[in-house]
Amino acid sequence: MAIKMSNQFNSEITRADGRATDELRPVRITNSFTDIPEGSVLIECGNTRVMCTATFTQGVPRWRKDSGLGWVTAEYAMLPRATAERTDRESVRGKIGGRTHEISRLIGRCLRGVVDMKALGENQIQIDCDVLQADGGTRTASITGAYVAMVEALRWAEENKFIKSAAKVIKDSVSAVSVGVIDGTPMLDLPYVEDCKAMTDMNVAMTGSGDFIEIQGTAEHRPFSRNELNTLLDLAEKGNRELQAAQADVLEADAEAGR
């Protein structure tokens, strides 16, 4: 199941890929991408492609035992040739880099932000996001895709009587998108070429209700003002609403398919 966003946005400034400044790249979410995991999704945002799997297991980590609460955790990684120059494997280097750690933790927090741990019970969901191809926005694509994989896994768990109701576990949906200021212009959903030029870069994870779970704005190259922040958040809200529509379409089609 895949969906292509219509290009309905306009703007006077044209970007290298022809998009308007407030326009998302085409997004495709393919669910049940591989057969084995409880949830498996391929998300494509422009040329960025991330495989997100969700593993449902009974039981929780030791520190969480006998709490009656569940747990959700995530790991993010890049395949060596997701990038233009081959990146050495972290397994070969023998340690995980700071960037990987940072993104894994971010994804985990975003998903935990929409899960009712009590309704999940003492079960664990492990999210794995592996970037097959990277063209900017891999962490936000991971969050958006992982949410769909998680719902798939929870529906599987409901069918298999591990939880009572997937719907009760999921308090809200969550998606994420990047925004940034390039040459003074705020823009939505930055591919790699824009990301490199961005003076300010912000990743915004938003719930279906329009509240924020994570705002990570970083402006190493040029601090941003309160006004710019507001414009960026407007863009991010627009982008997230569209991503959530794409998520909903896939999940609805999946539900109808009676999976």
Add this chain to the structure above:
Amino acid sequence: MAIKMSNQFNSEITRADGRATDELRPVRITNSFTDIPEGSVLIECGNTRVMCTATFTQGVPRWRKDSGLGWVTAEYAMLPRATAERTDRESVRGKIGGRTHEISRLIGRCLRGVVDMKALGENQIQIDCDVLQADGGTRTASITGAYVAMVEALRWAEENKFIKSAAKVIKDSVSAVSVGVIDGTPMLDLPYVEDCKAMTDMNVAMTGSGDFIEIQGTAEHRPFSRNELNTLLDLAEKGNRELQAAQADVLEADAEAGR
């Protein structure tokens, strides 16, 4: 570009998946699977799916400098949910396991076996085989797919004038397949369920000319006789010839497409 093998073989014993004992699983080889690497292939052998990329870079490792010779190396890894139970990432564990090392080395040797290092010149090809889904035969699928990715990368290098002729670098083709003895019957191309029951297990990498590059027979559970060895090698030869036909089809179509 993908090819489905016709099921033309027969045998009285029927396997769980309905195949004859000397019948390959359906094989699909999709080239140019991702856009960034010089060579990128998805190979599917039954439910086993491996993404193979080939990275062409100028220059060789330090120990090989000023030899006038090129180098080919390979790394193999499994995504966490390629398997029924989630496997911990080797990057998280901080070390690479013995099995991973063993398979990476095997793939590298097989490809080096068909490359003319002098014709390659002081350039390097790095193969990455990442298993998206595992159902037996991941190492042999990796070899078969990696060969196609390597040719793709060498053709790219020829077009970009890094080497004179891809055809001269490639001395021969190479593919690999597993064979084994299950309940006393030699069988070709074992899926996971058969692999577990196999008393004898053999991986055979063969060139297009019909010679062997690697024979790895292991019989921890029941040693095998010289006769059984011969039957297994017959099966492996048959399987490899069919895999090589599939490789050739993809590479021919690709050449015609003028890539």
Add this chain to the structure above:
Amino acid sequence: MAIKMSNQFNSEITRADGRATDELRPVRITNSFTDIPEGSVLIECGNTRVMCTATFTQGVPRWRKDSGLGWVTAEYAMLPRATAERTDRESVRGKIGGRTHEISRLIGRCLRGVVDMKALGENQIQIDCDVLQADGGTRTASITGAYVAMVEALRWAEENKFIKSAAKVIKDSVSAVSVGVIDGTPMLDLPYVEDCKAMTDMNVAMTGSGDFIEIQGTAEHRPFSRNELNTLLDLAEKGNRELQAAQADVLEADAEAGR
């Protein structure tokens, strides 16, 4: 040199430590805390104490060579008994945890955000923030203290003719503070006991000009609305202005002392 902030703020809600909701904890910045480093600062924010050193060295990392630009990097760590329960050393565990990586990277970005790399020339500043005692806000205290240590080191470099002018390298000042929503009330500068109860937690790094370098808002436990975000940013701006006054006092006294 140390400064105690006067408690001039008021609010109807009283916090466990008697502060108003918009009131900083007492802050003390002691410069030249140890004798050896080019810059050395002890910053105390309430019971949180962080030792920040700045190391000035000629030359830059390899990837930055011949760029004419300098580099600033940071490492953060906790002593084992900074916390109520002893924390195992990361050197003993053999790897750095995700939280440490994340904070080290954050501190580095904040300082780079106020440094003119061209004016710094091919020199490097390495910041080390070691938490002697932790009571919430260790990452923001690190940023605030590290800025002072960095200025100290740059003044040392100017005196020793490694750079022309410390003032030209420093484009702006930077400080950081945490804000959060506790029991529905937005509050400034959270100690550990409040941090644990916060549903929303945000760290805001601001320049002396009032622009943002980093906004890291995280709301794993309860997403926050655009309105709440605005209130939190107002609090953070107030806190940062006061921290910047404390930084300025120390640096002015230090300059007068003719160091």
Add this chain to the structure above:
Amino acid sequence: MAIKMSNQFNSEITRADGRATDELRPVRITNSFTDIPEGSVLIECGNTRVMCTATFTQGVPRWRKDSGLGWVTAEYAMLPRATAERTDRESVRGKIGGRTHEISRLIGRCLRGVVDMKALGENQIQIDCDVLQADGGTRTASITGAYVAMVEALRWAEENKFIKSAAKVIKDSVSAVSVGVIDGTPMLDLPYVEDCKAMTDMNVAMTGSGDFIEIQGTAEHRPFSRNELNTLLDLAEKGNRELQAAQADVLEADAEAGR
């Protein structure tokens, strides 16, 4: 107890060390080489010397518990100056290389291939093969020596009433030898100088009954034909029969000595 093989073979081609092409290097197996382990053997194949110890312990690894079955595992390592150029210790490098992993796993599989795990009961044998001096064929010498050490350890376990009968645990004997094609001539038992020149290299582990446990043929430098394979296997069978005679002599003498 040590045995020197008589040189009874002939061939027209003479090798650097004067041997016929189908002649083993002199082999010496010294049992009870050190006093502490349950089994301890020094095996010398020409200038290759490997110390093999077998540790018998009650109980099995966790994943094997309550199976009623035993376990056999092996580790292989080289002392730094086993080689002409000093090799860095893997403990110092902090990780085990691929070659070490590969050989350790090979040795383990070969020994497990001749052990009746049910007769062993829930006991474990750990083999350690440490190469004191390397001159080619260290992995095959390790297998041949380890078998003797394992029998020694099982006899010790029988005497000490940990198992009922060593003879019942040992289903068959196992030895291993290398063969290869040098300058077009198939040869038996390659020392280092020949190993470097071999275009094809094969290690063959054979049971006392003449069946194969492992065949590892690798021909990175020149693929081999089915005919060559057959000649190499003939040589390997001859070599293994002689090695098994040497093993039997040592074990018989040991049994007579009433140990």
Add this chain to the structure above:
Amino acid sequence: MAIKMSNQFNSEITRADGRATDELRPVRITNSFTDIPEGSVLIECGNTRVMCTATFTQGVPRWRKDSGLGWVTAEYAMLPRATAERTDRESVRGKIGGRTHEISRLIGRCLRGVVDMKALGENQIQIDCDVLQADGGTRTASITGAYVAMVEALRWAEENKFIKSAAKVIKDSVSAVSVGVIDGTPMLDLPYVEDCKAMTDMNVAMTGSGDFIEIQGTAEHRPFSRNELNTLLDLAEKGNRELQAAQADVLEADAEAGR
């Protein structure tokens, strides 16, 4: 609480810092240096400053369980800018160096040497010595400071009823000091500049009763005679008696303060 040693010693040879050859550097021991640990001490010996904390926990490591005995262990580390040139963190390098291991073990042995493990019961004391500034003698300062921190922690444990009597656990006091031969002259308490020139270097840990717990004499640059050894031990005894007086003063003042 801090104490400055009066400079009552004389000698004809004057050292760079004006001390007599048998004169300690000024020593300051500040107890309750941080608030969180059960014992926390800052010891300053000249420019060397070490923060020593003692963590008291109920229970002992697994190998010590059900022995009725307690355990004392220690870890030593240097902050990156304790030294003139920044030292890379061992956590970043991913392994602990030999020197760190050696000193950690030394500190642990010295403290265990004065503890009655039976009186301690199944409780554990973990010592952490973190060098804030290094100017020679960091290991001996660590021992001297750690003893005070340990007593502080044991008094805390007595007050909190985890042990019956701190006094019974502590069999004796312990302090340590370095001595060495510089340009042929034996000297007490070497700062870094002397340590570098010392041909012979010795660290001596002595109990309050005047017996030795550790003597580590090392003379890589010029072996020392039995006579020199005796002179060095005389100096070390004098130094240790003075350090023990400083320890006693702090601990007495602390006891009087009714803590």
Add this chain to the structure above:
Amino acid sequence: MAIKMSNQFNSEITRADGRATDELRPVRITNSFTDIPEGSVLIECGNTRVMCTATFTQGVPRWRKDSGLGWVTAEYAMLPRATAERTDRESVRGKIGGRTHEISRLIGRCLRGVVDMKALGENQIQIDCDVLQADGGTRTASITGAYVAMVEALRWAEENKFIKSAAKVIKDSVSAVSVGVIDGTPMLDLPYVEDCKAMTDMNVAMTGSGDFIEIQGTAEHRPFSRNELNTLLDLAEKGNRELQAAQADVLEADAEAGR
């Protein structure tokens, strides 16, 4: 070449192995133990057996370059079954333990203490001490054996014109022995069973001239007095003189053999 010490000592207290309190265990030093290294020695002190190799290489580590001085370094390790219970390999655990580090450093210092680095020139000697069987005193046996291996390597270097004169590089000989107090009685050369019972344990490395290079006395279990120290040093001097006689015999025989 091997030498057995005559048992000429007497004492009223008899030890478990029948020795007098001031009597060494039988010592055997076999030189040219393996063929490949420049120096290779097997030393046996009672049941303790250590293989010591010395590797001579031209050039020194980077930090020593252009100093005109040589370098000597050492690494110590135990084979897994040197001990009664199998010890896990440090390569498998992925890190070197504190004890190993400590002993490696000790051996290096002892050997450097008798080498004229200027006469050695910019060459390096790497010592490897691998314990084949451990029965107490492995570190002192390593030092004693390593000295002989080092001389062998230096003689090799002289013959091969890498250095002018081995005799000029070696300023003195060095050996080491353990002493300890067992049940109140000072004893020489402790096997494992005594080592465990020793309240005080001391390792003493002494030059041929009778000066000390290392004294490492440790008395975790019962501090020792100045008097006891003197008795222990007397014993150590006696033991070292005898070990040095054994070293001299081997080296003389070796020189006569014209090697």
